[in-house]
Amino acid sequence: MKRSKFESLVSPSRLRLLQFLIGVLFLYLLFVSFEIPLVFKADSDGFFTDTLPRPLILESEEDFSYKTAPARPDNDPDRVHNPGSRSPEGNVREFKGVSGLLFNDSSFDNIGSKDELSVLHKTARHAFVVGKKLWDDLQSGVQKSDSEPEPQSQSQNKNQTESCPDSISLSGPEFVNQGRILVLPCGLTLGSHITVVGMPHWAHAENDPKIAVLREGDESVMVTQFMMELQGLKTVDGEDPPRILHFNPRLKGDWSGKPVIEQNTCYRMQWGSALRCEGWKSRADEETVDGEVKCEKWIRDDDNGSEESKTTWWLNRLIGRKKKVTLDWQYPFAEGKLFVLTLRAGLEGYHVNVDGRHITSFPYRTGFVLEDATGLSLKGDLDVHSVFAASLPNSHPSFDPQKHLERLSKWKAPPLPNGNVELFIGILSAGNHFAERMAVRKSWMQHKLIKSSNVVARFFVALSGRKEVNVELKKEADYFGDIVIVPYMDNYDLVVLKTVAISEYGVRTMAAKYIMKCDDDTFVRVDSVIEEAKKYGDKSMYIGNMNYYHKPLRDGKWAVTYEVCVFCSVLSKSRGFTFMLSNNTYCKFISMEGFF
Numbered sequence: 001m002k003r004s005k006f007e008s009l010v011s012p013s014r015l016r017l018l019q020f021l022i023g024v025l026f027l028y029l030l031f032v033s034f035e036i037p038l039v040f041k042a043d044s045d046g047f048f049t050d051t052l053p054r055p056l057i058l059e060s061e062e063d064f065s066y067k068t069a070p071a072r073p074d075n076d077p078d079r080v081h082n083p084g085s086r087s088p089e090g091n092v093r094e095f096k097g098v099s100g101l102l103f104n105d106s107s108f109d110n111i112g113s114k115d116e117l118s119v120l121h122k123t124a125r126h127a128f129v130v131g132k133k134l135w136d137d138l139q140s141g142v143q144k145s146d147s148e149p150e151p152q153s154q155s156q157n158k159n160q161t162e163s164c165p166d167s168i169s170l171s172g173p174e175f176v177n178q179g180r181i182l183v184l185p186c187g188l189t190l191g192s193h194i195t196v197v198g199m200p201h202w203a204h205a206e207n208d209p210k211i212a213v214l215r216e217g218d219e220s221v222m223v224t225q226f227m228m229e230l231q232g233l234k235t236v237d238g239e240d241p242p243r244i245l246h247f248n249p250r251l252k253g254d255w256s257g258k259p260v261i262e263q264n265t266c267y268r269m270q271w272g273s274a275l276r277c278e279g280w281k282s283r284a285d286e287e288t289v290d291g292e293v294k295c296e297k298w299i300r301d302d303d304n305g306s307e308e309s310k311t312t313w314w315l316n317r318l319i320g321r322k323k324k325v326t327l328d329w330q331y332p333f334a335e336g337k338l339f340v341l342t343l344r345a346g347l348e349g350y351h352v353n354v355d356g357r358h359i360t361s362f363p364y365r366t367g368f369v370l371e372d373a374t375g376l377s378l379k380g381d382l383d384v385h386s387v388f389a390a391s392l393p394n395s396h397p398s399f400d401p402q403k404h405l406e407r408l409s410k411w412k413a414p415p416l417p418n419g420n421v422e423l424f425i426g427i428l429s430a431g432n433h434f435a436e437r438m439a440v441r442k443s444w445m446q447h448k449l450i451k452s453s454n455v456v457a458r459f460f461v462a463l464s465g466r467k468e469v470n471v472e473l474k475k476e477a478d479y480f481g482d483i484v485i486v487p488y489m490d491n492y493d494l495v496v497l498k499t500v501a502i503s504e505y506g507v508r509t510m511a512a513k514y515i516m517k518c519d520d521d522t523f524v525r526v527d528s529v530i531e532e533a534k535k536y537g538d539k540s541m542y543i544g545n546m547n548y549y550h551k552p553l554r555d556g557k558w559a560v561t562y563e564v565c566v567f568c569s570v571l572s573k574s575r576g577f578t579f580m581l582s583n584n585t586y587c588k589f590i591s592m593e594g595f596f
Helices: 005-009 012-042 118-139 152-160 172-177 310-318 434-442 467-480 496-509 526-534 583-591
Strands: 168-171 181-183 193-200 204-206 221-231 243-252 260-267 275-277 339-345 349-354 357-363 375-380 382-390 423-429 455-463 483-489 514-519 542-550 571-582
Touching: 118 455, 118 467, 118 483, 168 172, 172 382, 193 221, 193 375, 221 339, 260 357, 275 357, 375 382, 423 434, 423 496, 423 526, 434 455, 434 467, 455 467, 455 496, 467 483, 483 496, 496 514, 514 526, 526 571
Parallel strands: 423 455, 423 514, 455 483
Antiparallel strands: 168 382, 181 375, 193 339, 193 382, 204 221, 221 243, 221 375, 243 260, 260 275, 339 349, 349 357, 514 571, 542 571
């Protein structure tokens, strides 16, 4: 008997295949049902924001050079708009002065004290808890002080409470008890000089030297060095003071194998180009400092004891040639030998004399003035016998950082367009960097692309531990309208949170096609940045420095958690104070912010 057509279709083999496919479909649906809650939960753990990303349609080929602000509102429903932030005119949106970056305190409850990242997590939690309290106080009780400026007489009396002595003298024990720092209340002035009497220690072995490299087979190297620094103790708050002058004699242990003197400056952990005196006198065609050479000569180990052989010298003397007799000196510092060093502030730079002889001169560098040098630090392998400072200024300079602010309407930020922007620039800044922000407003933020609101630049600032700084910061933010406050207490280990805040703001508030991050001491050529970005069109792109094959760190502020990357042996890591990404690249970054 022939089988019916239907029975042939439902043969046992085909029936089993159909059952298998149905089972796979059921498992897939079951997996998706469990996965969806995790996806939504991931956006609420750790650091998160108050909105979800939406599809973005961004301008790419339009010429933004001659577009004027405010921009015309766009009626495309797929574009990102915030209806609740429209102004009465309807063509500009209200500026959002507080970052949407929030902190979920409960997300770190399960982290044990032995966790490698627990210290960083505790720091972040403390910063957000304290920052929230500071922000609440600033919003509520501190508002009264905004309309009540400090009387001028009271400010003058406050400055006069700290006297300006003409000279200061400390013995060795007194200097050590003050933390090896001589405080100069009113800084230095032209002609001021500081004398130090000290004795270098004998060389000691170091297994991990900072100024030398261990040779193959050596376990240690003999090192003796000390550092004398002029520091700006009153110019910053919450960070290392700038080193206005770094004077570093290296008796033993330098990588060159010779005794040297290195001089430099350092501001915000960024060192300048070093001036190294290695025993050779500065060239005759090299610039001098107040008529003094930058480096004097001393006898090196590879010298023969004079600039010419003794035979030639005696021959010149016998034939009657008149020649100035020169005397070569040893390196000015020696182990276990007392020295007298004098540092003098000249018209063009600092001059250092040791035991009555000029040794080196260091020209002043841009950004530092004599009044900023309010502390002398002596550290390293050195016994200090006494320190004496004289010819100090007798008037008190003003160290109020907000004195640099110019409250003129032409420096205010233009209104935000209601549509999207081509480039958003987030500028990392600290609460007391009033001068740096003012310099940015008066320089590259006056570019026509920024004034027309086609490119938007905003400062991202966290709260300071000092109440008066926060009050002045809020006044500045309310007046200029270009500051976004990230509500946590500023901490250098948590500077990445400002970068995340820039990302969140650029993608979800500004809907910018390109997002750039930089520091407040960076000069941005806006037109060049736009031209470079347009070369990539709509492709995902990253412009900046990159470290490839970087071994991931599992602890510290640069740590990569196992949750993000379990089996990673090497990673590609961005670095540098400035970089730029396209919007679609930043969206991927934002989706991972909960892990960081």
